[in-house]
Amino acid sequence: MGGDFAPQAPVAGALLALAELPAPLELQLVGATAVIESQIAALLAGELSSLAHVRDRLIIVEAPDVIAMTDKPAVALRSRPNSSMVVGIKRVADGLADAFISAGNTGAQMAASTFHLKLNAGLTRPAIGTIFPTANQPVLVLDSGANVDCSPQELVQFARIGATYAQDLLGRSSPSIGLLSIGEEAEKGNAVVKEAHQLLLQSGLNFIGNVEGRDLATGICDRGPIDVVVCDGFVGNVVLKFYEALAPTLIGMVADQAQLDRGTLRRALHQLDADEYGGAPLLGVNGVSIISHGKSSPRAIKNAIRVAQRAYDSDMTAHIRRRLAESVPSHEAPTGSAA
Amino acid sequence: MGGDFAPQAPVAGALLALAELPAPLELQLVGATAVIESQIAALLAGELSSLAHVRDRLIIVEAPDVIAMTDKPAVALRSRPNSSMVVGIKRVADGLADAFISAGNTGAQMAASTFHLKLNAGLTRPAIGTIFPTANQPVLVLDSGANVDCSPQELVQFARIGATYAQDLLGRSSPSIGLLSIGEEAEKGNAVVKEAHQLLLQSGLNFIGNVEGRDLATGICDRGPIDVVVCDGFVGNVVLKFYEALAPTLIGMVADQAQLDRGTLRRALHQLDADEYGGAPLLGVNGVSIISHGKSSPRAIKNAIRVAQRAYDSDMTAHIRRRLAESVPSHEAPTGSAA
Numbered sequence: 001m002g003g004d005f006a007p008q009a010p011v012a013g014a015l016l017a018l019a020e021l022p023a024p025l026e027l028q029l030v031g032a033t034a035v036i037e038s039q040i041a042a043l044l045a046g047e048l049s050s051l052a053h054v055r056d057r058l059i060i061v062e063a064p065d066v067i068a069m070t071d072k073p074a075v076a077l078r079s080r081p082n083s084s085m086v087v088g089i090k091r092v093a094d095g096l097a098d099a100f101i102s103a104g105n106t107g108a109q110m111a112a113s114t115f116h117l118k119l120n121a122g123l124t125r126p127a128i129g130t131i132f133p134t135a136n137q138p139v140l141v142l143d144s145g146a147n148v149d150c151s152p153q154e155l156v157q158f159a160r161i162g163a164t165y166a167q168d169l170l171g172r173s174s175p176s177i178g179l180l181s182i183g184e185e186a187e188k189g190n191a192v193v194k195e196a197h198q199l200l201l202q203s204g205l206n207f208i209g210n211v212e213g214r215d216l217a218t219g220i221c222d223r224g225p226i227d228v229v230v231c232d233g234f235v236g237n238v239v240l241k242f243y244e245a246l247a248p249t250l251i252g253m254v255a256d257q258a259q260l261d262r263g264t265l266r267r268a269l270h271q272l273d274a275d276e277y278g279g280a281p282l283l284g285v286n287g288v289s290i291i292s293h294g295k296s297s298p299r300a301i302k303n304a305i306r307v308a309q310r311a312y313d314s315d316m317t318a319h320i321r322r323r324l325a326e327s328v329p330s331h332e333a334p335t336g337s338a339a
Numbered sequence: 340m341g342g343d344f345a346p347q348a349p350v351a352g353a354l355l356a357l358a359e360l361p362a363p364l365e366l367q368l369v370g371a372t373a374v375i376e377s378q379i380a381a382l383l384a385g386e387l388s389s390l391a392h393v394r395d396r397l398i399i400v401e402a403p404d405v406i407a408m409t410d411k412p413a414v415a416l417r418s419r420p421n422s423s424m425v426v427g428i429k430r431v432a433d434g435l436a437d438a439f440i441s442a443g444n445t446g447a448q449m450a451a452s453t454f455h456l457k458l459n460a461g462l463t464r465p466a467i468g469t470i471f472p473t474a475n476q477p478v479l480v481l482d483s484g485a486n487v488d489c490s491p492q493e494l495v496q497f498a499r500i501g502a503t504y505a506q507d508l509l510g511r512s513s514p515s516i517g518l519l520s521i522g523e524e525a526e527k528g529n530a531v532v533k534e535a536h537q538l539l540l541q542s543g544l545n546f547i548g549n550v551e552g553r554d555l556a557t558g559i560c561d562r563g564p565i566d567v568v569v570c571d572g573f574v575g576n577v578v579l580k581f582y583e584a585l586a587p588t589l590i591g592m593v594a595d596q597a598q599l600d601r602g603t604l605r606r607a608l609h610q611l612d613a614d615e616y617g618g619a620p621l622l623g624v625n626g627v628s629i630i631s632h633g634k635s636s637p638r639a640i641k642n643a644i645r646v647a648q649r650a651y652d653s654d655m656t657a658h659i660r661r662r663l664a665e666s667v668p669s670h671e672a673p674t675g676s677a678a
Contacts, residue, residue, distance in 0.1 A: 070524075135588040145521060148529040182484060182576040185409075190487040190573045213580030217588045234529045235574050237521040239581055241552030249474040249556045250589055254607040260599065268593040 001031040001066045001084040002104015004294045010103065011039045012047075013301020018054035020302070021309065028097055030061045030088040063087035069294060073107035077115060085109060089116045092287040099288035099308035101279060103296040109289065110146050110282060117287035120161075122324035125150075126284035127158045128233070128291055129165050130240055133271040134219030140166050141180075141216070141229045142283065145237035152195035155179070155230050157324075159205055161283040162228035164323045168314040169307075175227035178211030180235060184222070186210070192232070200230075204327065213239070247272035278303025281311050283320060288312050340370040340405040340423040341443015343633045349442065350378045351386075352640020357393035359641070360648065367436055369400045369427040402426035408633060412446035416454060424448060428455045431626040438627035438647035440618060442635040448628065449485050449621060456626035459500075461663035464489075465623035466497045467572070467630055468504050469579055472610040473558030479505050479514075480555070480568045481622065484576035491534035494518070494569050496663075498544055500622045501567035503662045507653040508646075514566035517550030519574060523561070524549070531571070539569075543666065552578070586611035617642025620650050622659060627651050 001007060014027045029036050037060065044052050065083040067076040080086060085104055091097040093116040102109050106128075114126055127143035142162045147154065159177045166175035179197055181189035186197050188210060200207040208223045215221040216229060216239065231239075251265045270276060278300040279292040288311045292304045311317070340346060353366045368375050376399065383391050404422040406415040419425060424443055430436040432455040441448050445467075453465055466482035481501045486493065498516045505514035518536055520528035525536050527549060539546040547562045554560040555568060555578065570578075590604045609615060617639040618631040627650045631643045650656070 135591055148521065180577060182487065182573055182580075190571075193573075213577040213582075214584035216577075216581050217584035231577075232529075234521055234532075235577055238519060238552040238555075238570075238574055239578060241521075242555050242578055242581070243552075245553035245556035246585065250608065250611075252474055253610065254593070254604060256607075260603075260607075265593060268595075268599075269589065271592065272589075 001035075001063070002069070002102045003292065003296055004069070004103075005296070006103065007031060007035055007039045008043075009296055009298050010301050011036060012043055012298035013296070013305065014058060015040075015043060015048050015051045015054060016298055016302040017305040018057050019051050021306070023057060025309070026057045026059055027305070028059045028061045028088075028091065030063045030091070031066070031084040032064055033060050033062045036060050061087065061091065067105050067108045069105050071105060071108060073105065073111040076105065076108045077111045086112050086116070089113055089287075089289065092289070093117050098312045099290065101290040101292060101301070101304050101308050103292040103294055103301065103304075106145065106291055106294075109291055113282050113285045113287070113289040117285040117289065120284050120286060120321045120324050122327065123157050123161075123284045125154055125157070126282050127161060128236075128280050129162060129283045130236070130280045131170075131277050132216060132229075132240075132243065134217060136219035137225060137227075138170065139216065139219050139226050139229055140170065141231065141236055141240065143231065143233035143236050144240045144280065145233045146282065147233040149234070150192065150232040152192050152199055155192070155196035155232070156199045156203055157284070159200060159203065159207070159228065159230045160324055160327055161320050162230060163205055164320045165281070165283055165316060166227045168316045168319055169310055170227065172227045174206050176206050176208045176224060177228045177230060178208055178215065178221065178226045180212075180216070180229050180231035181210035182212065184210050184212070196230075243272070244274045275300035275303065277307065278305075279307050281307065281316070286317060286321065288317060340374075340402070341408070341441045342631065342635055343408070343442075344635070345442065346370060346374055346378045347382075348635055348637050349640050350375060351382055351637035352635070352644065353397060354379075354382060354387050354390045354393060355637055355641040356644040357396050358390050360645070362396060364648070365396045365398055366644070367398045367400045367427075367430065369402045369430070370405075370423040371403055372399050372401045375399050400426065400430065406444050406447045408444050410444060410447060412444065412450040415444065415447045416450045425451050425455070428452055428626075428628065431628070432456050437651045438629065440629040440631060440640070440643050440647050442631040442633055442640065445484065445630055445633075448630055452621050452624045452626070452628040456624040456628065459623050459625060459660045459663050461666065462496050462500075462623045464493055464496070465621050466500060467619050468501060468622045469575070469619045470509075470616050471555060471568075471579075471582065473556060475558035476564060476566075477509065478555065478558050478565050478568055479509065480570065480575055480579065482570065482572035482575050483579045483619065484572045485621065486572040488573070489531065489571040491531050491538055494531065494535035494571065495538045495542055496623070498539060498542065498546070498567065498569045499663055499666055500659050501569060502544055503659045504620070504622055504655060505566045507655045507658055508649055509566065511566045513545045515545050515547045515563060516567045516569060517547055517554065517560065517565045519551075519555070519568050519570035520549035521551065522549065523551070535569075582611070583613045614639040614642065616646065617644075618646050620646065620655070625656060625660065627656060
């Protein structure tokens with residue numbers, strides 16, 4: 001029920017996903033049953049009429065209430081226990097679903113995921129990990145919007161969970177971690193970044209030092225290819241939204257001035273299309289919770305479902321939990337093992 | 340003598356600028372006289388042989404020392420009083436030059452400009468104002484790299500100096516000011532941004548609220564066109580460098596996938612070329628000090644000289660000083676006038 005184009009986009013996205021993903025995978029649509037049923041009927045009678053064969057793998061889970069995009073997360077979480085957001089995330093917590101996907105209120109999804117799925121030991125906050133297309137290989141950027149004011153320790157936590165994600169979902173061995181800053185040297189950056197740099201040097205991760213805005217565009221720096229870029233959610237979100245909006249801007253500039261066909265350009269720049277990845281996992285909670293853009297199209301939802309499936313199949317959640325447990329300093333670890 | 344391609348790029352850029360800008364404008368090249376003279380001779384004997392007629396408008400000012408790109412600003416300022424950077428800026432302070440341009444060490448240029456030209460009353464720091472091309476009109480972004488950790492009050496100072504710059508150099512009447520954040524609502528953003536939002540509401544400026552990364556790409560938001568975007572120098576610098584590196588990245592993507600000619604694309608995206616603006620003024624000091632990229636080409640230097648000329652001709656420095664004096668709260672103003 002969440003997102004700017006609900007329920008049409010999530011329901012259509014679910015049908016498209018089922019057409020691509022083989023059984024026994026099933027999708028549960030959480031929300032007002034009557035609304036969802038009539039939306040399914042409308043789509044199957046209309047533009048998605050060829051997908052009637054996947055209908056029996058769609059299950060409707062009743063949730064009468066909705067958290068609005070403008071609701072304050074903490075308030076919404078307490079006051080709307082029967083919202084599609086809370087009911088859906090609780091199904092993952094209760095083992096009734098393997099993953100949750102939403103294009104709804106991001107803050108509420110983060111709060112509900114943290115509360116019901118629980119944070120991994122060793123973390124103080126979860127992070128959103130977003131894939132940035134670059135001139136070379138895609139780069140994982142985190143946090144891209146969950147946490148605006150971060151401590152140096154939290155940036156190190158993001159590096160740890162990002163490394164595991166890059167390994168499991170992007171297939172990178174010993175992922176290289178860059179710290180987003182405004183110069184390569186360790187002494188460049190704001191106070192938090194400078195302290196995080198020192199902590200990352202001692203983290204045991206494959207830390208390649210500071211990376212700059214330009215390296216986010218190329219995916220590579222003097223020290224080699226970059227797999228993960230760590231930053232606070234304020235900078236990460238500004239850069240992400242800037243990037244998402246640039247593709248149409250640039251297509252317009254090029255089309256106008258070089259008299260080129262917009263369709264050709266759009267296809268050439270399809271990697272920059274935010275719908276291509278569809279959703280970003282909330283990393284650091286005990287369960288798969290995929291955050292999609294409020295403006296997600298059916299194609300974006302379909303791709304977000306694929307991200308959820310890959311996250312589940314690769315056992316990403318357990319890997320992150322295990323890696324964090326290994327890295328918790330001995331004085332914090334419950335069993336007092338040598339760190 | 341500063342920048343990655345000195346002395347070749349600054350000397351060539353000066354010759355190119357003189358060819359475009361009519362007398363009585365003269366340029367002073369500050370540095371090691373013998374090195375500069377042989378560089379001029381080499382260029383006039385070679386690729387710029389058609390520019391011999393501008394040679395008599397080039398004056399050499401001896402400065403035997405150089406501040407390296409990696410020198411620490413505060414140390415360099417004290418230990419190298421005879422560097423081209425310090426000698427050049429002092430000429431502006433002493434009324435022997437109308438503007439200073441450098442592609443050298445940015446931190447040292449900021450420190451020397453602040454020390455010798457002096458900050459305007461009402462400011463605690465200067466800011467770098469950079470022009471971002473957008474899908475619509477260009478937008479002034481400040482600070483784009485001078486100050487990494489800023490107070491809410493400093494963001495308001497940037498808004499005041501940015502408004503004057505947008506009026507004088509971009510010709511915008513009553514410039515609209517946006518505060519860079521991660522959501523439109525006043526309560527979105529990090530702690531500093533949230534407090535700055537409240538201060539901007541009371542500033543008397545044409546404050547249009549928070550703007551997001553996407554608005555930086557389009558130059559427009561729900562509340563209309565954006566003239567000035569205010570942010571701290573960490574975020575501003577990350578986004579600036581990301582943008583600068585994207586043009587070649589995107590040209591590559593489009594050329595490879597749509598089989599288009601790179602030259603055509605480069606011309607179509609010429610607005611994204613950092614050389615097009617050439618340099619950004621350090622705003623808030625009593626004199627024109629233009630900061631160019633370390634990798635500036637001769638064309639970038641030439642365009643930076645044009646930026647300097649426009650800044651001087653429009654009397655930007657005096658306007659900023661006056662506007663700040665008007666806006667200083669009465670209890671801070673030296674004469675106790677009603678604010």
